[in-house]
Amino acid sequence: MTQQTIAISGETLNRTRMEQLTSAAGDLLRFDDCDFEGLDLSRLNLEAAYFHNCRLTDASLYAANLANTVWQRCRAGHADFESANLVDAKFTSCDLNNSKWRRAKLGSVHYQSCKLTGAIFEEVSHLGLSFEDCLLIGADLQKMSFRKAKLAGLDFSDADLSGSDFRDAIFEGGSLRDAVLVAARFEGADLREADISGLKLVNARLFKGATISHRQAAELIMELGINVG
Numbered sequence: 001m002t003q004q005t006i007a008i009s010g011e012t013l014n015r016t017r018m019e020q021l022t023s024a025a026g027d028l029l030r031f032d033d034c035d036f037e038g039l040d041l042s043r044l045n046l047e048a049a050y051f052h053n054c055r056l057t058d059a060s061l062y063a064a065n066l067a068n069t070v071w072q073r074c075r076a077g078h079a080d081f082e083s084a085n086l087v088d089a090k091f092t093s094c095d096l097n098n099s100k101w102r103r104a105k106l107g108s109v110h111y112q113s114c115k116l117t118g119a120i121f122e123e124v125s126h127l128g129l130s131f132e133d134c135l136l137i138g139a140d141l142q143k144m145s146f147r148k149a150k151l152a153g154l155d156f157s158d159a160d161l162s163g164s165d166f167r168d169a170i171f172e173g174g175s176l177r178d179a180v181l182v183a184a185r186f187e188g189a190d191l192r193e194a195d196i197s198g199l200k201l202v203n204a205r206l207f208k209g210a211t212i213s214h215r216q217a218a219e220l221i222m223e224l225g226i227n228v229g
Contacts, residue, residue, distance in 0.1 A: 003028050186210040
């Protein structure tokens with residue numbers, strides 16, 4: 001059966017309309033400039049759907065099938081993706097501030113140039129998950145694995161990275177300023193391009209085995225009140 005693409009543009013959607021659209025098995029859905037604000041989209045099958053410049057603020061996507069979806073320039077602050085299947089989804093230039101991803105399946109999901117300030121990634125399945133040029137300020141990323149990853153332009157300022165694994169990771173810019181790093185691991189990590197200001201002496205031992213620059217080392221020593229000549 002040949003897949004057909006159903007294009008919806010400029011609509012304000014409701015639950016009934018979405019149930020009708022998703023009832024046609026095999027059809028691909030494309031949404032442009034659509035409004036889903038505050039809408040209950042829980043448990044709907046939206047696999048491989050395309051969302052461009054859509055508004056999903058406060059929307060609930062609980063347990064929805066969002067595998068292989070594409071999201072471009074969408075605004076989804078405070079949206080709830082709890083328990084959703086997002087395997088192989090791609091988010092580009094989206095506002096996802098304060099979004100919730102608890103227990104979501106995020107295998108091979110890619111976030112590029114996204115705002116994820118305050119986002120909660122609790123108990124997610126995340127093998128192959130990647131971020132690029134994203135704001136993760138104050139995000140909850142506890143026990144996440146970034147092992148051997150190339151981390152380009154990620155701002156983890158004030159984020160909770162407790163128990164996260166950064167072993168052998170390479171930081172290309174970005175920031176760990178004032179992040180919570182309890183029990184995080186950095187053996188073999190290259191932190192020379194990252195902002196690690198605000199690091200306390202009690203946290204310094206977490207970076208044993210990591211590589212930092214001479215400038216960063218001087219800043220750490222100055223945190224102890226020792227002047228570097």
